[in-house]
Amino acid sequence: MNRTQTHRQHPPNAKSTHDTMVDGHVTIAELEKEYESGDERTTAIEDFSVTVPSGEFLGVVGPSGCGKSTLLYLVAGFLEQTTGTIAVDGDPIDGPGTDRGVVFQDYALFPWRTVMGNVTYGLEEKGVGKEERRATAQRFIDMMDLDGFEDKYPKELSGGMKQRVALARTLAYDPKILLMDEPFGALDQPLRESLQDHLIDIWRELEKTVIFITHDVEEAVYLSERVLIMTRHPGTKKTTVDIELDRTQPREELVLSDEYTATKNDVWQSLREETTPGGEH
Amino acid sequence: MSYADFRLETVAETIPNPFRRVVRFVFEWIPIAIVAGLWELASGTAVSSEILPPPSAVFAVSWELLVSGRILPHLQVSLYRIGVGLGLSIVVGVALGVGMARVKPIENFFEVFLALIYPVPKAALVPLAILWLGIGTETAILIVFLACLLPIVLNSYNAARNVDRNLIWSARMMGMPAWKLPIKIVVPATIPSILTGIRQAIPIAFIALVSAELIASNRGVGFEILRHGQIGNYTSMFAVLVVISGTAFVAVRGYEWLERRVVTWT
Numbered sequence: 001m002n003r004t005q006t007h008r009q010h011p012p013n014a015k016s017t018h019d020t021m022v023d024g025h026v027t028i029a030e031l032e033k034e035y036e037s038g039d040e041r042t043t044a045i046e047d048f049s050v051t052v053p054s055g056e057f058l059g060v061v062g063p064s065g066c067g068k069s070t071l072l073y074l075v076a077g078f079l080e081q082t083t084g085t086i087a088v089d090g091d092p093i094d095g096p097g098t099d100r101g102v103v104f105q106d107y108a109l110f111p112w113r114t115v116m117g118n119v120t121y122g123l124e125e126k127g128v129g130k131e132e133r134r135a136t137a138q139r140f141i142d143m144m145d146l147d148g149f150e151d152k153y154p155k156e157l158s159g160g161m162k163q164r165v166a167l168a169r170t171l172a173y174d175p176k177i178l179l180m181d182e183p184f185g186a187l188d189q190p191l192r193e194s195l196q197d198h199l200i201d202i203w204r205e206l207e208k209t210v211i212f213i214t215h216d217v218e219e220a221v222y223l224s225e226r227v228l229i230m231t232r233h234p235g236t237k238k239t240t241v242d243i244e245l246d247r248t249q250p251r252e253e254l255v256l257s258d259e260y261t262a263t264k265n266d267v268w269q270s271l272r273e274e275t276t277p278g279g280e281h
Numbered sequence: 282m283s284y285a286d287f288r289l290e291t292v293a294e295t296i297p298n299p300f301r302r303v304v305r306f307v308f309e310w311i312p313i314a315i316v317a318g319l320w321e322l323a324s325g326t327a328v329s330s331e332i333l334p335p336p337s338a339v340f341a342v343s344w345e346l347l348v349s350g351r352i353l354p355h356l357q358v359s360l361y362r363i364g365v366g367l368g369l370s371i372v373v374g375v376a377l378g379v380g381m382a383r384v385k386p387i388e389n390f391f392e393v394f395l396a397l398i399y400p401v402p403k404a405a406l407v408p409l410a411i412l413w414l415g416i417g418t419e420t421a422i423l424i425v426f427l428a429c430l431l432p433i434v435l436n437s438y439n440a441a442r443n444v445d446r447n448l449i450w451s452a453r454m455m456g457m458p459a460w461k462l463p464i465k466i467v468v469p470a471t472i473p474s475i476l477t478g479i480r481q482a483i484p485i486a487f488i489a490l491v492s493a494e495l496i497a498s499n500r501g502v503g504f505e506i507l508r509h510g511q512i513g514n515y516t517s518m519f520a521v522l523v524v525i526s527g528t529a530f531v532a533v534r535g536y537e538w539l540e541r542r543v544v545t546w547t
Contacts, residue, residue, distance in 0.1 A: 078450045096453040108447035112469040112546050122455035153546040173455055 023089055024099075024176030024209040026052040026075060031084035033070055043234040044070045048084070050228060050237055054176075057203055057210045059220030059243075061267065062230030063275045068213045071235065072179050075211065076102050088177065098122065101175030105182040107162040109154040115141065115165050116150040122173025140168040143202065160191040164198075171202065177209045184219070196223055197251065217271060221264045222255070229267065232274045241267055334516040342520035343527075352505065352524055359494065359501040360528075362418055363486045366425025370482065374430050375468070375475055378437030382444075383463050395434060403428040404492035411497045421493040421501065428489035429482035436478030440471040473547045476540055483536060487529040502528075 031048040034041050044067040052058050062068050073079045075086055077096040086093050088100065101122075109118050119137040128136070141147055144164040154162055163183055170178065184192040200223065203210055214220050220227045221243055229238045245260055254260055296304065317336045324335035346352040381388040403424050410420040444467050452466045453459070494503025502525050509518040 073450075076450070076454060078453070096450070098454070098456045100454065102450065102454050104447045104451070106445075106447060108445065108451045110448065110451070110466075110469070112472065121452075125452075125456040155546065169451075170454075175454075 023054060025054040025089060026177060026209065026211070027085075027087045027090070028052075028075070029085050029087075031071075031074065031086065032082045033067070033074060033079065034082045045074070045081075046234040046236050048236050050240070052209055052211060054209055055207050057212065057223060057225045059224030059227040060211060060213045060230065061215060061217055061220045061227060061271055062235060062238075063232050063271070064215060066230045066232055066274070067235030068215075068230060069181055071230075072102070072181050072211065072213050075177075076100055076179050078102075098126065098173055099175055100177045100179055101170035101173065103163075103166055103170050103178065103180045103183045105185050107154070107159075107166045109162055109165055109169070111154050114151050114153055115146060115157075118154070118165055119169045119172050121169060126173060137168075137172050140172045143171075144168045144198070160187055160195065163187065163195065167199070167202075171206065175208075177211070178203075180210065180212045182214055183212075185214070185216075192219070193251070199223065217264060217268045218255075221260065221267055222251075227267050229270050229274070238274065239270060241270070332515060334519055338516050339519040339523055342516050343523040346517075346520055346524060352502070352521065355500060355502050355505050356524070356528065358418070359421075359490055359503070362421040362493075362501065363425055363490055366422040366489070367429050367479075367482060367486045369422070370426045370429035370433055371475075371479060373426075374433030374478070375437050375471075377430075378434045378439075378475075379441045379463055379467055379471065381434075381438050382441030383467060395431065398427075399431055403489050407493050407496045410493070416497050416499065418498075420497040421490055424493040425486050425489045428485050432481040432485060433475070433478040436474045436481070437471050440474030441467050444470045472544065476544060476547075480533065480536060480540075483533050484529055487525060487532075491525060 028051070029049050031045055032043065033045040034043050048071065050058075060068055060071065070079065074081050075093075077093050077100065088097075093100075110121065113121065116134070116137055119141055120133045123133040123136060138147075138150075141150060144167060146161065146164055146168065149157065149161065154165070157165065167183070184195050187195065196219065199210075202208075212220070212223060224243055226240050226242050228240045230236065231238045241263065243263055245254060245263065246257070247254070249257065320333070321335050321337060324330045324333045330338075377387075377391065381391055406427065407420065407424060410423050414420045414423060448466055448470055449462060452462060457465060490501070491503035491506065494501040495507050498504045502521055505521045506518055506525075509515070509521060
């Protein structure tokens, strides 16, 4: 498959087509997260509210140290908020759950398990039988172009392949919501682009809600239907920008279009206001 | 080819494979050969060959001990003691190390305890062990067990404490309940360090074994050293030492070989 030819068909006005009544919508209200170390209290996230409708691809950008990852891990249920609520389909979350799947920047594959063993992991925990487990896993291994590598261990794979295994592992147990923490940040440009297009295909095919953390404005604008920009410190929602692009064009045309450049500049300007005062970037 | 490409490894790769192994083997053993050569020269000249028998004689006796089978019953007893002592220390050590890393009260209880035990030479416990267990196998096993316990506990404790947070989180997000984490995630993630701990423990097991058998045994290789020494047969005494050292060497190399083949994912 030639991924650079992928045509994307985001609806022109994304928000209106996403139904907040269908599975996989996330509501974050008045979220606050404080870290305590000794006598010191640091507020990582403050006064953060956003609603992510079912099936939306939301990009989150912000200056480094703004709490983007903290936000994602709160939604994942790995961390506990100080105040506020996070709800999936109206139910407040209580710790990690299989309705949400995280893809980490450092892949976090189980080194003692093969590709197949990693991808079947979530299904094992769900109690799916062996035959079905393998069949389902194989489907996602194929989807990620990993066929032939089923019996390899993570150490034998390149970074790009590891990230595809990680994505397959998360998709295999079918979470409604994908939480991605700079998943392509450690990869080089061509690999990153190919995985971005791969992700868009998957997102469209499987109709997942995606919250995608990145520090790369281009990546956020290229992938997302909506980009959320976070303030510097403490992290809070500065604004969200709807990305309305003609997604029927292939990547090479899209990235050269005036509307793409204009949107990208808007997001970049907004983010730059957050990064310049401290002067460290 | 630029100068930067011209390295010894590049040259080494041009040597055919079987030959390369021979070269490596020779280089590995050159230091031993030098020491043995100097020892051979010193024996009978600088030092009396009575108290420093020449290595040629020592190696000949070592060979004879093995071929005639005279040392084998002792070796068998000693290896059994090491096997049981080391095996127990692996089971207890890993459980304790992982337990300490994951459960705060266990950590609090054993941390100080281990810190106090660590500097105590395990040989110093032999008289006490005799008091509890008498002369023989149980005492030797206890000493081997105690000596091997520390490297294994410390290696598994440190590794289990530093298991990549994202591995734990990955398992949790896939629906694993927290109580399963130690067995399903922490132990496998800790295996490389556990294996390192065991490798460190093998030579320590031999040290502990001999120190126990020198005092608290009437069989085993340690006892044989003592026996030959007492009757003034220093060549045989050295020869038994060589057998012990060689056995430990083979044990470590064999373990490493096994490790590479069994645990292929590290």
